[in-house]
Amino acid sequence: MFKKVLVANRGEIAVRVMRTLREMRIRTVAVFSDPDRAALHTLMADEAWPLGGTTSAESYLMGEKIIEIARKSGAEAIHPGYGFLSENAGFAELCQKNSIVFIGPPAEAIRQMGDKVTSREIMTAAGVPVVPGFDKPDMTEADALAFATEVGFPVMIKASAGGGGKGMRKVDSPEGLEKALRAARSEALSSFGDDHVYVEKFVQNPRHIEIQVLADNHGNVIYLGERDCSIQRRHQKVIEEAPSPFVTPEMRQKMGKTAVQATRAANYRNAGTVEFLVDKSRNFFFLEMNTRLQVEHPVTEWITGLDLVAEQVRIAEGLPISLKQEDVRLQGHAVECRIYAEDPENNFMPSPGTVQRLSTPAGPGIRDDSGIYQGGEISVYYDPLISKLTTYGPDRETAIRRMCRALSEYIVAGIKTNIAFHRKVLNHPEFADGSHDTTFVDRHLDELMNTPTGDEPLAIVAAAVCYYLDRKPATGTGQVQKCSPWKRFQRSSWM
Amino acid sequence: MLVSVDMNGKSVEVEVRENREGLLEVELDGKCYPVSAQVLPEGGVSLMINNESLTVYRTGDTLYIGGTQYHVHADDPLKKELLQSSSFKAGEGTVTAAMPGNVKKILADEGMEVEAGQGVVVLEAMKMENELEAPLAGTVRKIHVSEGQSVEAGTLLFEIE
Numbered sequence: 021m022f023k024k025v026l027v028a029n030r031g032e033i034a035v036r037v038m039r040t041l042r043e044m045r046i047r048t049v050a051v052f053s054d055p056d057r058a059a060l061h062t063l064m065a066d067e068a069w070p071l072g073g074t075t076s077a078e079s080y081l082m083g084e085k086i087i088e089i090a091r092k093s094g095a096e097a098i099h100p101g102y103g104f105l106s107e108n109a110g111f112a113e114l115c116q117k118n119s120i121v122f123i124g125p126p127a128e129a130i131r132q133m134g135d136k137v138t139s140r141e142i143m144t145a146a147g148v149p150v151v152p153g154f155d156k157p158d159m160t161e162a163d164a165l166a167f168a169t170e171v172g173f174p175v176m177i178k179a180s181a182g183g184g185g186k187g188m189r190k191v192d193s194p195e196g197l198e199k200a201l202r203a204a205r206s207e208a209l210s211s212f213g214d215d216h217v218y219v220e221k222f223v224q225n226p227r228h229i230e231i232q233v234l235a236d237n238h239g240n241v242i243y244l245g246e247r248d249c250s251i252q253r254r255h256q257k258v259i260e261e262a263p264s265p266f267v268t269p270e271m272r273q274k275m276g277k278t279a280v281q282a283t284r285a286a287n288y289r290n291a292g293t294v295e296f297l298v299d300k301s302r303n304f305f306f307l308e309m310n311t312r313l314q315v316e317h318p319v320t321e322w323i324t325g326l327d328l329v330a331e332q333v334r335i336a337e338g339l340p341i342s343l344k345q346e347d348v349r350l351q352g353h354a355v356e357c358r359i360y361a362e363d364p365e366n367n368f369m370p371s372p373g374t375v376q377r378l379s380t381p382a383g384p385g386i387r388d389d390s391g392i393y394q395g396g397e398i399s400v401y402y403d404p405l406i407s408k409l410t411t412y413g414p415d416r417e418t419a420i421r422r423m424c425r426a427l428s429e430y431i432v433a434g435i436k437t438n439i440a441f442h443r444k445v446l447n448h449p450e451f452a453d454g455s456h457d458t459t460f461v462d463r464h465l466d467e468l469m470n471t472p473t474g475d476e477p478l479a480i481v482a483a484a485v486c487y488y489l490d491r492k493p494a495t496g497t498g499q500v501q502k503c504s505p506w507k508r509f510q511r512s513s514w515m
Numbered sequence: 516m517l518v519s520v521d522m523n524g525k526s527v528e529v530e531v532r533e534n535r536e537g538l539l540e541v542e543l544d545g546k547c548y549p550v551s552a553q554v555l556p557e558g559g560v561s562l563m564i565n566n567e568s569l570t571v572y573r574t575g576d577t578l579y580i581g582g583t584q585y586h587v588h589a590d591d592p593l594k595k596e597l598l599q600s601s602s603f604k605a606g607e608g609t610v611t612a613a614m615p616g617n618v619k620k621i622l623a624d625e626g627m628e629v630e631a632g633q634g635v636v637v638l639e640a641m642k643m644e645n646e647l648e649a650p651l652a653g654t655v656r657k658i659h660v661s662e663g664q665s666v667e668a669g670t671l672l673f674e675i676e
Contacts, residue, residue, distance in 0.1 A: 370641035484529035487589035
């Protein structure tokens with residue numbers, strides 16, 4: 021069993037992984053960049069080793085340096101979190117060469133699933149449904165046009181090495197094809213160093229539904245239900261939930277079995293996610309396999325009662341998965357809101373700065389996986405995700421109401437966040453009845469941005485009172501106002 | 516005391532008085548609200564407006580009520596009038612960096628005609644690329660930055676006229 025594990029990440033996910041490691045009585049090793057000397061993950065770990073550098077490339081992406089720290093500190097394994105080196109096959113290989121366990125899939129599975137064309141081929145061969153597509157080296161405009169005419173417009177052009185919406189173009193008619201091909205190729209080249217693109221049929225108004233899988237070294241593969249991640253903005257997930265309000269029990273079983281098939285075809289180990297696009301008629305198509313722990317894994321943990329990081333560690337230690345498929349019970353409903361340091365009123369621009377005040381929600385059914393603390397800095401150099409807030413309830417409506425309550429308790433001052441934006445989405449009738457799809461945010465953005473909360477008059481009164489208090493001559497204690505009911509009953513200040 | 520409050524581009528006048536018992540009375544749109552106020556540590560203020568309990572936090576002109584931010588500016592109405600009468604509009608076609616970052620790409624040349632909403636400079640910050648658009652249609656008069664340059668919040672990026 022591992023005695024010491026290095027967490028090659030920062031922010032909320034490093035903190036989340038360390039929490040489980042600590043529960044497993046495993047010593048934690050953090051690595052940190054120069055700006056992260058006082059970050060929460062650095063402070064929280066049993067050991068913290070400097071990586072130097074400022075940008076991701078100079079710090080958390082320095083694979084060799086991280087291996088060296090693992091060796092020096094005596095860590096037997098590395099948990100990569102998500103992002104950074106988590107889906108870097110070269111890094112997984114480097115760990116193996118240095119006899120350090122990479123808590124994740126084998127390098128070959130990362131490599132194959134990381135390439136959209138290869139993964140499509142593997143899935144097609146394994147009988148997993150994929151979106152109809154066309155791919156050929158040096159595909160010409162005529163090739164693409166022939167395919168698009170056959171399946172019908174619109175089509176999507178995608179970068180083979182792509183992800184996160186980069187190198188992706190939707191084409192509505194033959195006229196736009198040439199320009200889109202050129203733009204996608206150039207973007208793919210600059211983002212991934214590879215200009216290989218392919219064409220796919222565009223699925224109209226799809227839902228994004230993904231299946232969590234676990235695979236061990238003993239031939240066991242299980243699925244842990246689905247997550248619905250249809251609330252997205254520019255292909256980035258914003259709100260996720262489990263189970264999906266769209267998935268029927270029969271469909272869940274069918275998707276689950278397909279995901280297990282896909283996992284076996286990829287020769288996969290450890291925790292992974294098989295993403296599907298689902299059309300209005302409930303047909304589902306393989307989108308990609310994410311070869312790491314997902315940001316939104318807590319919603320699955322809520323409804324299964326499992327700790328996915330603990331499962332990952334056990335699988336990496338060579339142990340079997342802690343339960344069999346027939347023992348998986350999905351109970352209740354969970355929702356996740358990703359809290360970003362960004363300004364929805366200013367085109368969702370990132371909003372770095374000092375967290376001047378932080379007050380986090382608590383109480384029944386609430387979990388806040390945060391990477392920040394009051395007085396801490398949100399750095400300009402890294403991802404603006406500051407926390408994942410998840411709530412749980414016996415049913416969807418309770419979980420959503422609980423989330424609204426939790427968001428109303430969540431105060432982050434000093435930087436801008438999307439907390440209010442989340443409340444507006446949750447209160448929207450289309451989200452409430454569960455009929456939304458991935459185009460929800462685009463279709464309703466103006467409406468969401470311009471809906472008043474109803475508290476505006478209170479804000480005006482509050483602003484006027486604060487202005488008055490600031491300018492009023494000090495009264496005795498200077499802080500406590502005369503009108504305080506406590507003061508009138510001769511009680512001293514409770515502060 | 517008369518206070519002028521700006522929110523969402525609208526300005527209202529609010530009167531705040533203290534009665535003999537030390538309670539505040541706030542008059543807004545002809546309605547009078549009795550308010551009890553208690554200052555809390557770290558920028559918090561507890562308000563009871565008509566006995567409706569409300570905890571507000573503030574940093575500068577930002578108020579936080581129930582997890583939602585409101586941008587509210589309160590000022591002396593006289594001072595505001597003076598400011599407005601003597602103010603000159605900082606060029607509406609001027610775009611500055613809202614946050615520190617790196618100039619990733621410049622999409623227009625000086626002297627080029629641009630549409631309102633057309634991307635001019637791509638600023639990268641926190642892993643995200645943000646395309647800064649021309650606020651109005653016109654000619655790119657000057658681009659003050661170059662590709663690869665790091666900029667502070669408030670740095671003048673480009674001007675359209």
